[in-house]
Amino acid sequence: MSSMNSLDLARWQFAITTVYHFIFVPITIGMGFLVAGLQTAWYRTNKVKYLRATKFFGKLFLINFAIGVVTGIVQEFQFGMNWSSYSRFVGDIFGAPLAMEGLLAFFLESTFLGLWIFGWDRLPKKVHLATIWLASFGTILSAYFILAANAWMQHPVGYTINLEKGRAELTSIVEVLTQKTALATFFHTIPSAAFTGGAFIAGISAWLLIKKMDIEMSRTTLKLGLITMMVSFLMVFVSGDITSKIMTEQQPMKMAAAEALYETTESAPFSLLTIGTLDGSRSVFQIDIPSVLSFLATGDFKGTVEGVNDIQAEYEKTYGPGDYSPNIPLAYWSFRLMIGFGGLGFLFALLALFQMRRGRTPHGKWFLPAMIFLPFTPLLANSFGWIFTEAGRQPWAVFGLIRTSDGVSAVVSAGSVLFTMIVFTLLYGVLAFIEVGLTLKVIKNGPQTELDYENPKLGGSDTKPLVMAY
């Protein structure tokens, strides 16, 4: 630790706070959407099992949402706190989607979620249903703006460099918001969030089913979760393929690092597993699938994939001397773990769905442990995906424009960053502990069975007991 400077510490702080925040984000985006769907099913069919499901998963959704919201506040301010040089350089462009996210999305999701939570006895049934959809729409809109901002860091467009002011300046907001990198990332991230929400609902429902709690509801929600996972996995798969081709074109170094491919290769193989050194000197044991990397990267099995060494030489010519390769073992393994955990979750879901065919109940010793592990598969895949995306872009903060090392705050001491990092880490640890405890308690209690519902008038009553009180 003593050898760490404020740059390393600021990077660790960003990694810790962002990975932590993004555990909760996809859970809430995915579950918000599915809870809205369940409430719609109740509204349409009047079947009480859907109301029980709405309330039960709604509780779990809100416990996660709380942490997602409060850790999101840090995200809004840490660019200014730890990365002020970055903020000065990119603010003209990067600030716009952030401000739009607040104005269009944060207001929407927070206001309508407040209405949803406390509105059960204050809003007519139909209006109350609309509030959860608006909140869910807010969460998705928020993802769009922040992903557009991130996509600009991966592939800057619609800008010009003002040398006198030493900053990047916006020339086209439309390009920033609609470039294909942003759209592909959005269509990769949102289905991943649905996959995550589906895995949560499926995993929890499977546990309830095994414990024979509310079988009527848990069968339905297990199926809902699993089918959501199937559909969203397909979308994640397709958009992931598109994303990797865009990445090869825009950030070839990242793709080369993902494969630890040092020399430019035609019909490059996809390495499933390498044991040994990753520095390209020797590998003790490896499994390769011939030509697959070329296909992933270029869409052609015979395509040429550039290697790290050639790209390094090319970048030295363009950007001057320096090391332009990211941490290769990190990129290599995070890429594989993203795909691996996502695929594993999909396989579990597929098996469970197969066993549920024609009204059967899944059986086998594998079922319960697999279903308990199920919600963790997308969480791990999401985290490794972002670790890959962000670590793979290094040494750049904005590709080709500003290095991460040039973005850190000049006036903040290493001691200050270390102090805040320790406090955030401890605080986040305690919150995780409490959050997991509450989540497990909700699951153990199971869905409530006594649910009175009376369609209220707008505004409700000021004498009746409140359905929801803090």
Place this chain on the structure above:
Amino acid sequence: MSLETTWFLLIAVLWIGYFILEGFDFGVGILLPFVSRNEADRRAVLTTLGPVWDGNEVWLLVAGGATFAAFPEWYATLFSGFYLPLFLILVSLIIRGVAFEYRSKYGKAQWRQRWDVAIVISSAIPALLWGVAFANIVRGVPLEKSAEGHIEYVGGFFNLLNPYALLGGVVTLTVFLTHGAIFLSLKTAGGIRERAHDLALKLGLIAAVAAVAFLLWTNLSLPAFNSMVAILSAGVALAWVAGLAATLKGREGWAFIFSASAILLFVSDLFYALYPRIMPSSLGAQFDLTIRNASSTAYTLKVMTVVALVMTPLVLIYQGWTYWVFRKRVSSSQIAQPERGILDSATHVLHQ
């Protein structure tokens, strides 16, 4: 009006919205143990905030995001310079939000008492520190041009704890406490309402003394007499007195409108005293951050102006509607089984 001035105004509007709305949230949070006599009271008090606190806090996030977009130099200098106070505010807001959501999950007295302590402290810290921060901005802090040509904060943490800034902190703390008490007297019934009413008067007098002292100091420390700053200061005092008079007469709605107006005028006053600077330097006017040397390009400001002019009224409409939906007073008699936690009941599990 220039685009820079428009954005200066819009950011002032966002801070006004934030301080009016989260101002009473902070006040209610700190007052929680002082207006309650039992668990039902405490839950009724928190329920007045339940549907709205998160939406209120978004005003801060948008103020931050808008500052980033419109005045990146301000965003960068301010938040890297006021590092530790901002950090304390963020930690408080994290704990506070979670405390609201998790407190009533379990009925155990110890669980709830701990969250109550967390709510009081994490409401008081930002209520105090926002005043300290804004007073420092108005007073001017050591800013200097760095080797890279950026205007950077060069004072330390303790530089921020000067008497003027601390007085500013006392003003926001006591004003938010009063504003929160008025909000509670408007939104609750029975004993809470009475206690909140009494507290609003007492706290309102303390806030009046602090605010008058602070505004006098502000007016006198300006390089030259500024009639608009003086008029706005007088407006703050007038609105505050009207708010206290309305409280005394039991006109809670009017009291709230006046205390909100006083906050509006107070923030306007500080922003007016700054204009066209946004962060004056105590080391010389050549190091001042102004709306011109800190702003984004005209193109970015234009884009953001369109977004803000379309969205802000819409947000005001639907947030206003939320307050309309939850317009009924909350009384502790409406809290059924106050001691029971939402997750305590493992009963009625359907086994088939």
